[in-house]
Amino acid sequence: MVTQENSIPAPPADGNTSFVLQEIEKVTFEERPVIAPKPGQVQVNVRQTGLCASDCHYLHHGRIGEFVVRAPMVLGHESSGIVTAVGEGVTSHKVGDRVALEPGVPCRGCKTCLGGLYNHCSKLEFAATPPYDGTLATFYNIHAGFAHKVPDHMTMEEASLMEPLSVAVYAAAMQGQVRAMQNVLVFGAGPIGLLSAAVCKAYGAKRVVVVDVVDSKLEFARSFGATSTFKPSRADPGEDRMEASQKNAERLLQELGDDLIENEGFDLVLECTGAEPCIQMGCWSLRPRGRFVQVGMGSSNANLPVTRIGVKELIFTGSFRYGAGTYETSINLVANRKIDVARLVTHRYVFHDAVKAFDATTRGKGEDGKTVIKVQISQGEARL
Numbered sequence: 001m002v003t004q005e006n007s008i009p010a011p012p013a014d015g016n017t018s019f020v021l022q023e024i025e026k027v028t029f030e031e032r033p034v035i036a037p038k039p040g041q042v043q044v045n046v047r048q049t050g051l052c053a054s055d056c057h058y059l060h061h062g063r064i065g066e067f068v069v070r071a072p073m074v075l076g077h078e079s080s081g082i083v084t085a086v087g088e089g090v091t092s093h094k095v096g097d098r099v100a101l102e103p104g105v106p107c108r109g110c111k112t113c114l115g116g117l118y119n120h121c122s123k124l125e126f127a128a129t130p131p132y133d134g135t136l137a138t139f140y141n142i143h144a145g146f147a148h149k150v151p152d153h154m155t156m157e158e159a160s161l162m163e164p165l166s167v168a169v170y171a172a173a174m175q176g177q178v179r180a181m182q183n184v185l186v187f188g189a190g191p192i193g194l195l196s197a198a199v200c201k202a203y204g205a206k207r208v209v210v211v212d213v214v215d216s217k218l219e220f221a222r223s224f225g226a227t228s229t230f231k232p233s234r235a236d237p238g239e240d241r242m243e244a245s246q247k248n249a250e251r252l253l254q255e256l257g258d259d260l261i262e263n264e265g266f267d268l269v270l271e272c273t274g275a276e277p278c279i280q281m282g283c284w285s286l287r288p289r290g291r292f293v294q295v296g297m298g299s300s301n302a303n304l305p306v307t308r309i310g311v312k313e314l315i316f317t318g319s320f321r322y323g324a325g326t327y328e329t330s331i332n333l334v335a336n337r338k339i340d341v342a343r344l345v346t347h348r349y350v351f352h353d354a355v356k357a358f359d360a361t362t363r364g365k366g367e368d369g370k371t372v373i374k375v376q377i378s379q380g381e382a383r384l
Contacts, residue, residue: 004155005047005082005098006378007342010350013045013380018074018137019354024062027075027355037087037141044099044140044147045382048160050078050345051361051375053190055128059358069130076136076377077103077127080159083147084382090144098154099147100162101135102327103127119170119321136354138382148327151335157376158334161341164374165330166322168195171295173203174326175319176268180204183260185252185285186226188272188296189217191344191374196270196295198225202338209256209266211278216371224343228256232281242305245277249284263287274298283308291315344374351379 020030037043054064055075062069083097093099106113106121113121128134150159171192172178184200186193189212197208210226212218218229230252235244253260260266265287271279274296282292283305292314309316333339347366349357354377360366361375 004157005381007048007155007157007345007376008348008350008378010378010380012383013138013351014383016138017351018133019076019351020072021059021069021075022072023069025060027059027358029352030072032137034139035141037085039088040090040143041087041141042083042090042093042099042144042147043085043087044081044101044142045084046079046081046101046135046137046140046379047381048080048156049076049136049377049379050160050164051076051357051377052078052164053361055134056358056362058128060362067130071131073128073130074133074135074137075128076134077129078160078163079103079135079140080150080156080162081140084139084384086144093144093147093149097147098150098152098156098159100150100159100327100331101127101140101142102146102148102166102322103135103142103163104321105143105146116324119323136351136377136379138379148331150331154331154335155342157345158341160376161344161374162327162330162334164191165195165199165334165339165341166326167192167295167319168199169326169329169333170322171270171272171293171319172196172199173329174323175317176200176270176291176293178203178205178268181206182267183207183263184268184270185209185211185266185282186270186272187211187275187278187282189214189221189229190272192295193270193272194221194224194344194373195339195341196272197221198339199333200268200270201225202333207256209252211281214371217373220373230255232277235277241277242280242303245280246284246305249281252285265290267291269293270295272296276302280305283314286312286314288312289315291317293317293319295319345376346370346373347375349375349377351377
């Protein structure tokens, strides 16, 4: 079987060309040394990288919360590629293996890691998070355990999308504990919201409703796995925002009816925007003892309907990146055609057009005027 290693043709790469954030609003292509993998690592020729909002945030703001760019940093973290060398002691991989990169490598020895919560390891080295370089380079070295082998029929583009899909699997299946025949409400029709909805559908949810304010995104959501969509109304001038959120929740439940009325709301809310009105509406949309998972990173603080949370005994939890088993699950979902991740990709660029790729992601529209859902960069085969 012939596998697709790049979504669009990309010229071969000499050396270790890297896309480097020098300072806010300044990026350059830079030739960096090709470094042999350390013991336990594999060297990967990166072939495909998806762009994330965090990559653009570092470009335009130089920081995300406490993570501040203080020195030049290679961008990118949603990648796949081909193993080109293995370090001492590595027996799990060989040159030529096709892999999806899990870009956060923990220490693997602290109590947090040993307890299975390695995404919370205080020594986690995450690609393109200061001070660690990312994957928009010809070569990237990573611990072999975090270079997940993919089946031969999976394309490199699909393999790179295992990163955002793993975020969705962790949010929906692990933190959300989605089950068959549940009613699920997802806020946000961006990549994470869409993938979270798709995971819930693959796990047998009865109803998966996606909420957004952009009509084109809602239209896509309906074709991607949502059983229905909802566009909330904005608060009227002078109207209390909490009351507006409650009204939107009540209107949604009345429009859908069925067992949502009988059960007094949804079983599970996955909030993938971080926007305060969405968080509030999610609280008003849940049934008693319903589960709320905060996935999106928006405003640092939000006003919540605390009385409702207490009276209805709502169950709140966060969701941070991914954890043990999420990559394996994601690879299986795609390999077995349960989720068609490649449909999310609306715009594709070769590596030397990375600036255009970042511009499209930031604007939310490509040069073709079409709405961006997911941007991919195809990187070239390394000359060894």
